[in-house]
Amino acid sequence: MTDIERVGVVGCGQMGAGIAEVCARAGLEVKVAETTGDALELGRTRLVNSLDRAAERGKISEAERDSAVARLTFTTDLGEFHDRDLVIEAVVENEQVKTEIFQVLDQVVTRPDAILASNTSSIPLVKLAVATSRPDQVIGIHFFNPAPVQQLVELIPALTTGEGTIARTEAVVGKVLGKHAIRAQDRSGFVVNALLIPYLLSAIRMFEAGTASREDIDNGMELGCAHPMGPLKLADLIGLDTVASV
Known part of the structure; x- marks a missing residue:
C-alpha cells in the first residue's frame, strides 16, 4: 500500500517499544536501536511481553504474535539503519540528544528518499530538520501512550518538510499502521x-x-x-x- 517496508526505531523505552510493536504488528520489518546491550535487552523484553499480553487478551492471534516477533531485530549500532525507508526517533525529550541522533542518522541512512521522523512531544521539528542535509525529509510523528492502543497520531511537518514526505507519512500512518492522523503546526505542544x-x-x-x-x-x-x-x-x-x- 506504500513504498515504506523497513522501519527503524531509535529508543526502546515505553514509547519506542510501543511504536516498534505497532509497526511490527502492521507487517513492517522493524529494527530497534538502543545505546547499550542492557537497555536493548530490557526494551526487547518489554516489547515481547506486550505482544504476549495482546495475544492472551485476544487482541491478536498467537500466529500474529509470532509473526510480529519475527519481524523485529535489535541493535546497538545505528549504522545498521542504512537501508531503512523510515526511521522514528523515540528517545528522551532532550533537544541536544535528539539533534545528535538526527545528525548521525543523516550520515548512516543511505536511502535517498528515507524519511527521518521524531516522536517528540515538544521540540520544534525545524530544529531537528536543519541539523540534517535533508530537511525536506524530516517530520514529526507523535504517537500517544500506549502506542499499540491509542488511535491518534499527530503529524507535524516542519517549515522545511516537503509535500512528498508529508503524503508518504500520512499514507503509512493511516493505511499501514491503521492510525487516525491529524496534522499539527510546528508550534509548542502541537494540538x-x-x-x-x-x-x-x-x-x-x-x-x-x-x-x-x-x-x-x-x-x-x-x-x-x-x-x-x-x-x-x-x-x-x-x-x-x-x-x-x-
Missing part, C-alpha cells in the same frame, strides 16, 4: 499537548492551593466529564518530568 498541559497544570495548582483534594479533582473529571482518568492520575502516568518538559 493535543497545547490543550492538555494547561489542563494538567491547572489541576496541580488547584491541589497545591488546597482548593480540592487529589481524589476529588480526579473524581470530578472522571465522573463529571466522563474522562477515563483524572488529571492528577494522568500527570503521574505521563511522568511529571515529561509534563514539565512539554
Whole structure:
C-alpha cells in the first residue's frame, strides 16, 4: 500500500517499544536501536511481553504474535539503519540528544528518499530538520501512550518538510499502521499537548492551593466529564518530568 517496508526505531523505552510493536504488528520489518546491550535487552523484553499480553487478551492471534516477533531485530549500532525507508526517533525529550541522533542518522541512512521522523512531544521539528542535509525529509510523528492502543497520531511537518514526505507519512500512518492522523503546526505542544498541559497544570495548582483534594479533582473529571482518568492520575502516568518538559 506504500513504498515504506523497513522501519527503524531509535529508543526502546515505553514509547519506542510501543511504536516498534505497532509497526511490527502492521507487517513492517522493524529494527530497534538502543545505546547499550542492557537497555536493548530490557526494551526487547518489554516489547515481547506486550505482544504476549495482546495475544492472551485476544487482541491478536498467537500466529500474529509470532509473526510480529519475527519481524523485529535489535541493535546497538545505528549504522545498521542504512537501508531503512523510515526511521522514528523515540528517545528522551532532550533537544541536544535528539539533534545528535538526527545528525548521525543523516550520515548512516543511505536511502535517498528515507524519511527521518521524531516522536517528540515538544521540540520544534525545524530544529531537528536543519541539523540534517535533508530537511525536506524530516517530520514529526507523535504517537500517544500506549502506542499499540491509542488511535491518534499527530503529524507535524516542519517549515522545511516537503509535500512528498508529508503524503508518504500520512499514507503509512493511516493505511499501514491503521492510525487516525491529524496534522499539527510546528508550534509548542502541537494540538493535543497545547490543550492538555494547561489542563494538567491547572489541576496541580488547584491541589497545591488546597482548593480540592487529589481524589476529588480526579473524581470530578472522571465522573463529571466522563474522562477515563483524572488529571492528577494522568500527570503521574505521563511522568511529571515529561509534563514539565512539554
